[in-house]
Amino acid sequence: MSKVIKVTYGDNILSDLFESVTNIKRDIGSGWNNNTQAKKEGVDVISSSRGPRNISFDYLIKGTFFSEINANKQKLASYINSEDTLGLVFEDEPNKVWYALPDGEQSYEPESNKGTLTFLVPSGHAVSSFTNVLNLSNSGGANGTITPSTVDGSVTAVIKNKGTLPAWLRFKIKCSQENGYIGIASPTGAFEMGNIQEADGVIKPESEYFYNSENNAPFSNFTDAVGVANPQNNLLATNGKLEFQTDGLRLKDKGTVGSNQGVAGGMKVMTLPADSNGHVGAANFYSYFNIFAWAGAFGQTGVLQVLFTDINDKLVAGYGITKGDMSGNNASMKCWVGGNKPREYASNNFISNNGEGNGAGNMNNTSFNEKTGHSDFVKTGS
Structure with missing residues (x-):
């Protein structure tokens, strides 16, 4: 018996109900919606936006007797019955999560026990299911580099985004001594916290255990x-x-x-x-x-x-x-x-x-x- 590719939707494993999963359609990218205005030669692009995306696959329902087939059909209907987007994950791309809704009429052929499930991904793209960490211990590797300055105390980080879309960053900063200001600057913007003019030189005492x-x-x-x-x-x-x-x-x-x-x-x-x-x-x-x-x-x-x-x-x-x-x-x-x-x-x-x-x-x-x-x-x- 050939192995069935694992497909999960939300908390349910859809592939547990199938004898086979074939013809998975995850096209290259998603559609684009362009708003243009005619001019003498060609058009001006007024706006451009990413459209939604459809994902579908064919399945063969599991079961030998009518009662088994019917029970699995009812389970399948309950598994995909959602008004909110749920995570759709395929085993061959475990790091990609498609937040999707069932879309259109889900086809099923009683004669062959075959059907097609179709999902709509409103965002048009998948998201990663895990995060990468860049710190001094792995600096210079696949995730990027961190370079502390010995002149002004600043730190320069070059982050390698291995995805196809902009990524959200989460910074964890630990100051080695009292600091009244933290600033993060990038080519597209900056974040500041505290008072950059603070230079009081006052050491804040803290309690420490010497011996227990x-x-x-x-x-x-x-x-x-x-x-x-x-x-x-x-x-x-x-x-x-x-x-x-x-x-x-x-x-x-x-x-x-x-x-x-x-x-x-x-x-x-x-x-x-x-x-x-x-x-x-x-x-x-x-x-x-x-x-x-x-x-x-x-x-x-x-x-x-x-x-x-x-x-x-x-x-x-x-x-x-x-x-x-x-x-x-x-x-x-x-x-x-x-x-x-x-x-x-x-x-x-x-x-x-x-x-x-x-x-x-x-x-x-x-x-x-x-x-x-x-x-x-x-x-x-x-």
């Missing part, structure tokens, strides 16, 4: 401090080990203390990356951490800190939990600032339980327990 632990759950972007002193208090040793365990960083190895140090422990360090403009160090900075500070028994001591430093590891500011109570369960949340006058900025006492109360009153650990250990750090200006 949800994308780096084991905190692998942090490295163990090697030979780096604690920037807030050099009595705190930093040669121990912090390690990600299940839900966060915990002390794995307390390490050793030097001759002039009093508390053993570890420290991890991460250098914040440059922003999208290549600048390191933000004037306005926001950070969120979750600190869990719960003493498992009375008399336990410890220090938990989140510190921010400059390029020379000098303290800018930070906050943390300290517990020096060697018999009870008292702890403090402390804030420190560095710079020219390093000092303790604030201190708030609490009971280092797990937020369960147990007579702690207003000292209950409501900020750093297992469920609500949320802290925000904000730096504004210098």
